[in-house]
Amino acid sequence: MSNPESETERARIVEVKKNQEYEIKIESFGNSGEGISHIDGYTLFVSGALPGEKVKVVVTKAKKNYGYARLLSVIESSPDRVEPVCPVAKRCGGCDLQHMNYEAGLAFKVKHVRDCIERIGGVEIPLLEAIGCEKKDGEYNPWHYRNKAQFPVGLDRSGKPVAGFYASRSHEIIPCENCALQDEKINRAVSVVMDTVRDAVEKNNDKKLIYDEITHTGWLRHIYVRRAVKTGQLFICLVVNDKNVNKISKEKQDILKTIINRADELGDEVSVCINQNTEKTNVVLGRDYKAIKNNTYIEDRIGDLTFCIAPESFYQVNSFMTEKLYNKALEYAALSGDEVVWDLYCGIGTISLFLSQKARKVVGVEIVEQAIKNAKENARINGIDNASFYCGAAEDIISEVMKDQDKKSAAGSDLDVVDMPDVVVVDPPRKGCDEKLIAAIGEASPSRIVYVSCDPATLARDIARLREYGYTLKKACVIDQFWQTRHVETVCLCST
Numbered sequence: 001m002s003n004p005e006s007e008t009e010r011a012r013i014v015e016v017k018k019n020q021e022y023e024i025k026i027e028s029f030g031n032s033g034e035g036i037s038h039i040d041g042y043t044l045f046v047s048g049a050l051p052g053e054k055v056k057v058v059v060t061k062a063k064k065n066y067g068y069a070r071l072l073s074v075i076e077s078s079p080d081r082v083e084p085v086c087p088v089a090k091r092c093g094g095c096d097l098q099h100m101n102y103e104a105g106l107a108f109k110v111k112h113v114r115d116c117i118e119r120i121g122g123v124e125i126p127l128l129e130a131i132g133c134e135k136k137d138g139e140y141n142p143w144h145y146r147n148k149a150q151f152p153v154g155l156d157r158s159g160k161p162v163a164g165f166y167a168s169r170s171h172e173i174i175p176c177e178n179c180a181l182q183d184e185k186i187n188r189a190v191s192v193v194m195d196t197v198r199d200a201v202e203k204n205n206d207k208k209l210i211y212d213e214i215t216h217t218g219w220l221r222h223i224y225v226r227r228a229v230k231t232g233q234l235f236i237c238l239v240v241n242d243k244n245v246n247k248i249s250k251e252k253q254d255i256l257k258t259i260i261n262r263a264d265e266l267g268d269e270v271s272v273c274i275n276q277n278t279e280k281t282n283v284v285l286g287r288d289y290k291a292i293k294n295n296t297y298i299e300d301r302i303g304d305l306t307f308c309i310a311p312e313s314f315y316q317v318n319s320f321m322t323e324k325l326y327n328k329a330l331e332y333a334a335l336s337g338d339e340v341v342w343d344l345y346c347g348i349g350t351i352s353l354f355l356s357q358k359a360r361k362v363v364g365v366e367i368v369e370q371a372i373k374n375a376k377e378n379a380r381i382n383g384i385d386n387a388s389f390y391c392g393a394a395e396d397i398i399s400e401v402m403k404d405q406d407k408k409s410a411a412g413s414d415l416d417v418v419d420m421p422d423v424v425v426v427d428p429p430r431k432g433c434d435e436k437l438i439a440a441i442g443e444a445s446p447s448r449i450v451y452v453s454c455d456p457a458t459l460a461r462d463i464a465r466l467r468e469y470g471y472t473l474k475k476a477c478v479i480d481q482f483w484q485t486r487h488v489e490t491v492c493l494c495s496t
């Protein structure tokens, strides 16, 4: 007797092969904003295709039960489809959502957060809010929002210096000095540096001015630029493979002089510095900085507070959304003025200082030493004296604090330990919180946990783990910080 299931299975394996073309209907979004279709139960992922569309594709990779296909043409287009603004949108790895309108991109992100929390976290979200880009004169303008850029520099095939972005999953530089996501001043700064360097390469016939990551030779590796939207400051840093930045050759000094002279075109508050990175590594910044003009840091404001930011310190990249994000964290923290708050993964102390104005005491923990230095300095310059900061891995420091707490209660003494929290804020990198940290927070038993996340999958995993310590998800808000990309920021409130 024939088995219908295995026959389907056989048909499927025979049918969906690499290089084969199909006309398919896109049913839904995948995790990265790609389109998903099924051919007889076989799942195909098609980047650049939208739900509801009929498209022609060619299979580029065929696994047993799923595969990837390249979009060849759109036969029936979605009303959400728009023409990408950027000419390199398809090749550069930065933007995933430029082929859809802003609202469709935001709707995808909200759905993605809901799916992750329900599927991975295993819980329903009682309330899911969303805050996106604001409309101006009735239109969205979700462009030129990024306040930080790291442009790799290299030579193209014809030997011309180029700066741009790495192609998706590769180290090929896609030339792009006018990125639609970067602050326009950042783009102009990159052009000033590149024009100067191109002139020098041509005039001196010296290709060694440009770094080659394969041979680990040459000088200029990256252009790192930060822009403080509120103060108007601009910070330009040339990352160079130079053993002694105090003894720079005449040729390179001339380049720096020209950049400094031309920096005045970009505004009055421009800092220029060089960063020495002689390592054979993918890490962009080296340890040492030398200011060529003004400072080796930048200053910005969020609300009423001023922040000093070192290049290696984290700072939220979308200045238009940061205050909205922190206000939502503040709302979820529901402070009355009497609480002790722990701000774990605190960076330069932005959330800590934001909350300190409404709390009795705030304790910030962060792993990057320079960021903790900034946090302490930021408390000082804003006249805040109820915030203290500790450098180290949150999971280690908080586990230690809880051990000391055990000792304290055993001895009945008042050992000098950190106060137990009423509210804990966590804002970890994409990998989420360490299990050890979740356990220590559970033991510290705050009334409320405000989780700020840039990865819905690890957020959902951690929500499930927090449930084991009696915390339930009460509400969540998607804060769309990463316009045109699949990335999404979410703030959640969990409480007992």
Ligand code: SAH
Residues within 6 Å of the ligand: 313, 314, 315, 316, 344, 345, 346, 347, 348, 349, 350, 351, 365, 366, 367, 368, 371, 392, 393, 394, 395, 427, 428, 429
């Ligand atoms: N809340 C801050 C920073 C968030 S980004 C803000 O809004 O600006 C996440 C921060 O976690 C980064 O500063 C990173 O350096 C830090 N970090 C990464 N791993 C960590 C760990 N194990 N313990 C403490 N901090 C960590």
